[in-house]
Amino acid sequence: MKLRRAVLIAIALVAVGLAGWAAMHFLVRPPAELDLSRSKPSAMGLYSVAMAPEIEPVQRGPLQALVLTLATPDGKPVEGAHITVGGGMPQHGHGLPTSPEVTAYLGDGRYRVEGVRFNMSGWWELKFAISASPGDDSVTFNLVL
Template sequence: MKAIHTMLVLALVAALCTLTACSHAMRMIHGTGARRPAASEFGLGPRASAAGWYVATLEPAAPLRPRKMLTMRLVVRDAAGRAIDEAAIAIDGGMPEHGHGLPTRPRVARSLGDGLYEIEGVRFNMGGWWEFRLAITGARGVDTVTFNLAV
């Protein structure tokens, strides 16, 4: 009777593990099936937003390295090259091949004018392909830019 109970508990733990935390580990091992973009899709920009309203460029204060806390400058312009100031910028990202997000919550700490923004708290906790996504809300509305970064 006790053996059956133990087996049930173990089965339940295994099932929960598959559904939650350990599935992350399994994806890390087996991958999510996400296809890494072509090399030409990687880099710090200039990169156009999905709808073409903005062009964004990342200027990290130091080379991208795993486990380093980074400050980045972000340049936002419109398609004609005019600086976009006073935009609201939300930052998201992760590793598509691993199915996890950013380990930190980077945020725009200040707007420096002339389309320049300072982003603090960027950290990539392992090497590989990272997506770094910006949702930029300006006078025209919201548009997204996705950078593919090789860390």
């Protein structure tokens, strides 16, 4: 009988854990005031940045690409930038499932970023660390799938 009770307690704990996990992943709503704009100044204002997914609307599942356009605040294209990509789901505490990278410079301050994948619905952040002649800066875009 002791074993049976232990098994029941274990099952109950697993059920509570699963319910908590499900609540965290499926019931949490993105913040109401989330900035979903696709163009904005970088955090320190060194760059004007625009982020354009190649296929709209952005989908959950497939690998996809986007174009990041960098300009100075007065509108001159920024060439020769080194850009790294990070991000994740702030409400889930995990990062990106892939490691997106800049694969091509397209001219006029436009950089192609490949290898982006969103494997869950919800609020995602895409963070770009930018290093070019104006200096080091970063920008974060929000997406809700």
